[in-house]
Each structure stands twice: as structure tokens, then as C-alpha cells.
Amino acid sequence: MLKEIKDKALDEKVPIIKDGGLNFLLETIKEKGYKDILELGTAVGYSSINMALLDKGIHIDTIEKNEDMYNQAIVNIRNEGLEDQINVHFKAIEEFKSEKMYDLIFVDAAKAQYQKYMEQFLPNLKENGIFLFDNMIFHGLIYEVESIPSRNTRSLVKKINRFREYIQTDKRFDIIFYDNIGDGILVAKRRKQ
Ligand SMILES: C[S@@+](CC[C@H](N)C(=O)[O-])C[C@H]1O[C@@H](n2cnc3c(N)ncnc32)[C@H](O)[C@@H]1O
DSSP: OHHHHHHHHHHTTOOOOOHHHHHHHHHHHHHHTOOEEEEEOOTTSHHHHHHHTTOTTOEEEEEEOOHHHHHHHHHHHHHTTOTTTEEEEESOGGGOOOOOOEEEEEEOSOGGGHHHHHHHHGGGEEEEEEEEEOOSSTTTGGGOGGGOOOHHHHHHHHHHHHHHHHHTTOTTEEEEEETTSTTOEEEEEEOOO
16 A cells, blocks of 8 residues: 555654645646656655556656665555556666657656756656655755765766756756645656757
């Protein structure tokens, strides 16, 4: 059951998408009729199961490099009977290669790598497709970078801010920030060539 997966993930401090971000993601998929989805960062399969349950015609490739997360995702997906719709790839995102074209690429893994992932997977994005990035306000920390005590977190948040600035200058995309939804969502829609 979805609620059990969510509660267990929250108990065990597995970072899953916030309710507001998830609702936005699901509404976007329904509204646009997206069917082919690539997810970067599976964790225990919570977001991919939610997406797959929207429509039997939806197919998701999702990538996870942590073995424990991968194993939990496989069990959760099997328990929901969604193994035909969700394909979990146990590998580093950086090593994933595919010829497949996707309507939606949901980016929810290493936050410091967002720009790199965008370049890596742009060839897999359909002409009318979108990237959807989660954690774009990173728990609100993007607004108070200099007062973050941890050096690592400060460095990560600076990278998120640099990506936020960069993406606004990239002419290949029309972008919208939804900083008030979930942990901050960014939608980057591919411009027609
Ligand atoms: C925020 S969680 C994903 C949450 C999931 N999308 C959800 O909302 O249910 C991010 C996951 O990405 C995985 N991850 C981080 N960097 C990765 C990489 N380079 N390759 C593959 N997986 C990675 C982590 O192990 C973690 O489980």
C-alpha cells in the first residue's frame, strides 16, 4: 500500500518527494497525457509507483545506484503488481544509456549534478517533453546560503543556486520555477528548434 511505503520511508529518513511536489507531478502527467517517463533517483519506488498508478499505458524507467534502495523498490513495485510498467535500473545515472525518447524526465537524485544530467539526457527528451527538477529550494536553504553551518551543505546549495541562475539563460528551454510547491519544482520545457 502506498501509505505504508510512504510511512516506512519517512520513518527511515529515506528522502521521498513531498506531497505538494507529488501532486504537481501527477497533475502534470495527467494533464499532458505523458506516457513515457524517465526518473533519476528511485529510492524505494514511492514516486514511480504513484506515477504508474495513474494509467496502465504509462511506462517508467527509473535509476537507482543504492542496492538497499533498489531491493526495496523492487519489492514495493512487485507488491503493487506494477513490474510491467516500472523498470528499475540498478546502476549509476551517469552510466545509464538509452535510445528511448521520453515525454517527462523527472530529476530527483544528486542535486549538484542537475546541469550535467540535463545535458546527458537532453537527447532522450521528446520535442514537446519536459524536465521536472525537484528540491529547487532545498528546504528553503537557497535563501540563506551564507548562514548554513555545514560546509558540504553550503557548497551543495551554492551549486543549486548556480544551476537556477544558469538555466534562466539557456535558450533551449522555457522555464518556470514553482518555489512554493513541495521543495521547489522547476519545469524546463524544450523549445521547438
Ligand atoms: C530523493 S531520492 C529519490 C526519491 C524518489 N524519487 C521518490 O520521490 O520516491 C534520491 C535517490 O537517488 C539515488 N541517487 C543519488 N545519486 C545517484 C546516482 N548518481 N545514480 C543513481 N542513483 C542515485 C539515491 O540513492 C536516492 O535513493
